[in-house]
């Protein structure tokens with residue numbers, strides 16, 4: 001069933017685990033994520049990015065939300081349909097129209113006051129409709145998957161965090177403690193001491209972006225110290241690419257045509273998803 005971000009993250013915070021959040025772009029990704037989460041009895045957050053939603057003249061909005069809504073109606077599993085990194089209010093309006101249960105507004109590059117105002121505006125739209133809001137304070141930098149560099153990391157300040165949550169009434173907050181988006185060139189080194197201070201200062205569950213490529217022990221430490229949602233995208237793309245290469249090797253001669261072209265891709269992706277669920281402690285929490 002579809003649930004809000006607030007529901008799954010409040011439960012995770014109370015019982016000290018984190019819920020995996022996966023960006024998906026294709027039906028094969030959505031199915032593999034949902035089937036694997038169901039197998040592990042883990043709540044799951046299905047995230048979509050503005051750029052993919054706007055693809056095909058806006059058809060991405062219909063297809064991506066449609067897949068998750070249809071599956072959630074049948075599956076006995078807590079599933080959040082989440083808009084990831086909305087940069088504009090129009091995207092929030094569209095997500096609300098289509099029945100998303102959660103939106104992230106990203107004003108992390110804005111000055112504090114403007115970030116507060118943008119988040120307040122989204123909360124005012126979303127909360128009356130029972131939709132959760134995630135915001136970001138500090139900035140998680142890095143690369144996107146096209147290797148375009150974004151701004152540098154700016155660590156979140158604990159003093160600012162308490163004021164931000166108080167003023168915006170957001171339901172979850174993404175913090176910057178040393179991860180980055182995209183594929184790492186060198187391993188990250190998370191500032192766990194800073195995370196402890198942030199978690200102590202926060203009334204709401206904390207979110208970690210840039211989860212892909214982060215070493216397992218650091219993910220465990222971050223979950224222990226208050227991260228309740230881990231965002232993953234690049235790790236799934238890497239797994240899919242491994243699967244595509246396996247398919248190409250197995251079926252070098254297309255005779256007969258392979259029955260399931262996507263089977264190796266699904267298997268590679270499912271292995272990554274199982275591993276993240278185990279690391280975060282979200283198995284059997286559904």
Ligand SMILES: [Zn+2]
Nearest residue numbers: 181209210231
């Ligand atoms: Zn992100």
